[in-house]
Amino acid sequence: MATERKLHTIIIGAGTTGLLVAQGLKKANLPYSLYEYETDTSYQTRPREWGMTLHWGSEHVSNCLPPELVARLSETYADTSIDPTSVTGLPIYNGKTGERIMVMGAANPCRVSRKKLRNLFKEGLDVSYGKELVSVSIERVEGEEGEKVVAGFKDGSKAVGDVLVGCDGARSTARECIVGEEAAALTEVPLTMFNFTTRFPAGLAEEVRGLSPLFVSAIHPDHGSMFWTSIQDVPSSDPSTWLFQVLLSWTHDPLLKDLRSYEDRMAFFKQRSATYAEPWRSLGAAVPDDTKLPMDPGTLWDKASKWDNRNGRLTLCGDAAHPMTPHRGQGLNNALQDASNFVAALIAAASAKSPLADAVDAYDKEVLARGTTEMQISYKQSMFIHSWETLMQSPMVKLGMHQAKKDEGGAERGAEEGEAK
Ligand SMILES: Cc1cc2nc3c(=O)[nH]c(=O)nc-3n(C[C@H](O)[C@H](O)[C@H](O)COP(=O)(O)OP(=O)(O)OC[C@H]3O[C@@H](n4cnc5c(N)ncnc54)[C@H](O)[C@@H]3O)c2cc1C
Structure with missing residues (x-):
């Protein structure tokens, strides 16, 4: 793809989100550097792994991954022998009686392993391991033209680029660096x-x-x-x-x-x-x-609000932008859309179709609106599903697993089990 400005992106975090961003930039022939907190050993052996239901978000994967990796997506399934089109719903039971209450609708859901997904998305990428982000600044750098983004790591090393995207998960340091510790804090x-x-x-x-x-x-x-x-x-x-x-x-x-x-x-x-x-x-x-x-x-990030992206140089993607409770299975699916949208914004900026500030502003606005809606719906889902009285009013029963629309979020937030503290 022909590009006019080689904007260099610093990606923080080699989780699913950061890896997909890197794949998308690579596919668009745009330079990136990818930094991961874990060492190359602990990245493979960390004790916390889980599965995730991939459903509507899968349509965004092919925008970033090269076709040969898209063709291998089934390798990441928890059970590689299951054809996702064979599963049309997911059952919910009364735990006391064993009676089936309902079957939740879902679009060709497949259960992917977080670890297998990372390992597929990692193929062909350069990852710098053992790099824990601790600071972000925008400054003049000797030998470089204009102002640059400088990421500082715990080991004292630095990375210089044009744009930084924080893909460092729910407890994101990039989020803290962009909005400050207090505004970045999670709500329990x-x-x-x-x-x-x-x-x-x-x-x-x-x-x-x-x-x-x-x-x-x-x-x-x-x-x-x-x-x-x-x-x-x-x-x-x-x-x-x-x-x-x-x-x-x-x-x-x-x-x-x-x-x-x-x-x-x-x-x-x-x-x-x-x-x-x-x-x-x-x-x-x-x-x-x-x-x-x-x-x-x-x-969840209850304090989420428009962040200052410093003329399009700093932004967030995936759980870093919208950490949420897991009961509606939406975090990964939204993260995949974020990655695809971010890459599209960088392609537009690099090809001079849109100034960087405008492209990232538009990206931020959409991700904040979508992420805030889903954080509230997922929270509501998590609370409603645990109460028998509200179970049947829960987003899961009403919406199934499909992607939420803006006006579906948060209306009854806090009505059942109390506000977040
Ligand atoms: C129990 C459970 C079930 C879930 N089920 C589903 C589901 O069914 N469907 C669904 O869509 N979603 C689900 N999710 C959500 C899903 O797991 C997340 O949305 C997704 O993994 C987010 O990926 P990420 O890359 O944004 O973050 P992460 O996977 O957390 O990756 C962040 C990366 O950044 C690195 N990092 C962190 N800090 C730094 C730093 N300072 N410097 C450098 N690197 C750093 C980390 O080591 C990590 O590799 C579930 C979550 C949980 C907890």
């Missing part, structure tokens, strides 16, 4: 999650995948908790080797501060799962006692 909502992976005995593994090959949710009416299982990896046809993602989430007590030790967390997990109908009761009992359950509060 009254929601807590155990999110981990485990294997089950063969019979149970087959039973739960018999309910749905991708994922199954069970909501318990008595204590408003959700027990979710989804397939994470299928290394062989032997069901005892299948890896599952388990998410137990609930609103209000107990909070992180109440379950500090792994023993207390496991005791709570076992006690909660024992109140569920089969197969969830047996699934809970089968989780090995020595599993270390990570515990996370739900968060």
